[in-house]
Amino acid sequence: MTIPRNAVSAKDVAEAAGVSRAAVSRTFTPGASVSPTTRAKVLAAAERLGYHVNHLARGLITAESGIVALIVAELDTPFRSRLLAALTEKLQADGKVAMLINTDRSDESVKGALRQAISYRTDAAVVLSGMPDPALGDLCIRNGLRLVLINREEGRPGALHIRLNDAACGAQAFEALRRIGCVRPAVATSRSATTSLRLRAEGFAHAAEDAGLPATREAIGVTSYAAGLDLGTALLSRSEPPDGIFCTTDLLAFGVLDVARQRFGRRVPEDLSVIGFDDVAQAGWDAYRLTTFAQPVDEISESIVSWLDGNGAADDLVELDAHLVWRDTVSMPSR
């Protein structure tokens, strides 16, 4: 019985308009039946009083809050923030609203985020990073929360899984390097063992092996620019340094590029070719002009929103393609 912070309620509007509370509820519920006359009266009163439907109360009744939780780690990373921007935009266009929950990738942290989402009765939770253990998935389902997992391997019944053609991209990266004449291919990746990164690296390694040009593989640190620097240093310090490097992430590629040019004096692409993954904004900057795979960020977002819209209670899998965008760190294959 605290003071209800003087927000105006449906009751106020009803009185002002001389109608019932049900009438005002109906004029704000799409598809409900109200006569044009009452509707007009209600709208006028609502406008005058500054009424806004209380979505908390509505959510309580309809069991649909309209909120979807976005669970993400390292959201200030270029790729992550781009995905976040696209996702919130599509969500809003669809009449939903995003709740942003930061995690540190630890299981405990993701669990806390999921609990948060449950407490607010969000309609769904989208896990952009971190890999919830199976028990957490059950927690969601049991609480009527729909789950979408991006780039997670393990299947979870009832959830939407979004995957990329990671392995195929890895193979394509090798193929691109082979075509321009690279003979000492390498893959550079981080030790963060996410499924997608592993798949990209494996796809590359397998293709290389099949072609009889075994790739050297280096994995250092977390996915960051700094790790890229270390990766480049490690790779180019070898007695037989690579002449083509596939980095599983753009951030890694930028570090490799900088260290290759500035510390090892390599010319790119003359002495060394580099391919990245993500197609983050910086990949298009003149300092890099990185040849890389573009993640279909808009398609990912759209798939999620449309799955959310459907009432697909069944589990689902969406496979999307990343495609290579050619810039200047690999010579165009001559045909």
Add this chain to the structure above:
Amino acid sequence: MTIPRNAVSAKDVAEAAGVSRAAVSRTFTPGASVSPTTRAKVLAAAERLGYHVNHLARGLITAESGIVALIVAELDTPFRSRLLAALTEKLQADGKVAMLINTDRSDESVKGALRQAISYRTDAAVVLSGMPDPALGDLCIRNGLRLVLINREEGRPGALHIRLNDAACGAQAFEALRRIGCVRPAVATSRSATTSLRLRAEGFAHAAEDAGLPATREAIGVTSYAAGLDLGTALLSRSEPPDGIFCTTDLLAFGVLDVARQRFGRRVPEDLSVIGFDDVAQAGWDAYRLTTFAQPVDEISESIVSWLDGNGAADDLVELDAHLVWRDTVSMPSR
């Protein structure tokens, strides 16, 4: 009377624990009085059933949803996403949760975002970009929404205003350039007329004028890397090109730097010095090593959270300092 999506409620827990609904409510309300025995019974039952307090219902009663709306445009921009990350992190640490609302900077769009916030009865709205017209501020206040404005000039009673020492930084930038011997200073900024950008540019221009070295001023496009490219081109194509450029934003500086080196063959800092603003991650990358002003992102976030915690109904102003971080695009002043 739709099926309440089988989430478990306090009533279920009460029955399972053999206590009243009030008892379970109390065990989840910090500071409420429950005996250790009942508390234990409730906790056990809650754990077993997977109970989570419904924050929608709680918010309805307490008139505090625990949600704070973050209203932001271009959130996939390096600085914006960094601020967003810091803010959500502090907010969470303080027991609140962030609702992320994307806008396109238009007044109409910000208005929609604010309405969204009101509908969900968020405790506060933090406007990271876009400049709401005065009427919108009133809308918030009238609906019991606390407002925090970052880098907005116009005062709004009841709101928290966070400002930086923008003008002083502009002056300091000029001073830094003058000390190393620049004689043809320039400011490069965008046409997005935000207060902070304007103040930075003016601070620089005034200091230059006072020193008898009038600065040339160029303003192009929106705040982006692409605009930086155009800015650099425009400035360096002049008959008397500048030897020192202060860019009101790091993004602009990266463009200027790339075009200066690659298209105009300038060596930095030998032929040209450049100073940015924000200290975004890329400023530390080897390709740039940009001397720039670091925004006190953590302090900004902390100020907001602590203001939110206090019940300061009065309006408030917090002034924070950005400080220059020296890297390699300006020679250290010799003393």
Add this chain to the structure above:
DNA sequence: CTGAAAGCGCTTACAG
């Protein structure tokens, strides 16, 4: 410390 009861602001069968 504890429970019964009122009330937050809404939506939705149910009758008319």
Add this chain to the structure above:
DNA sequence: CTGAAAGCGCTTACAG
């Protein structure tokens, strides 16, 4: 099309 009434899941005086 419309209103009176029930109910969503919670918290909080009020009595005990």
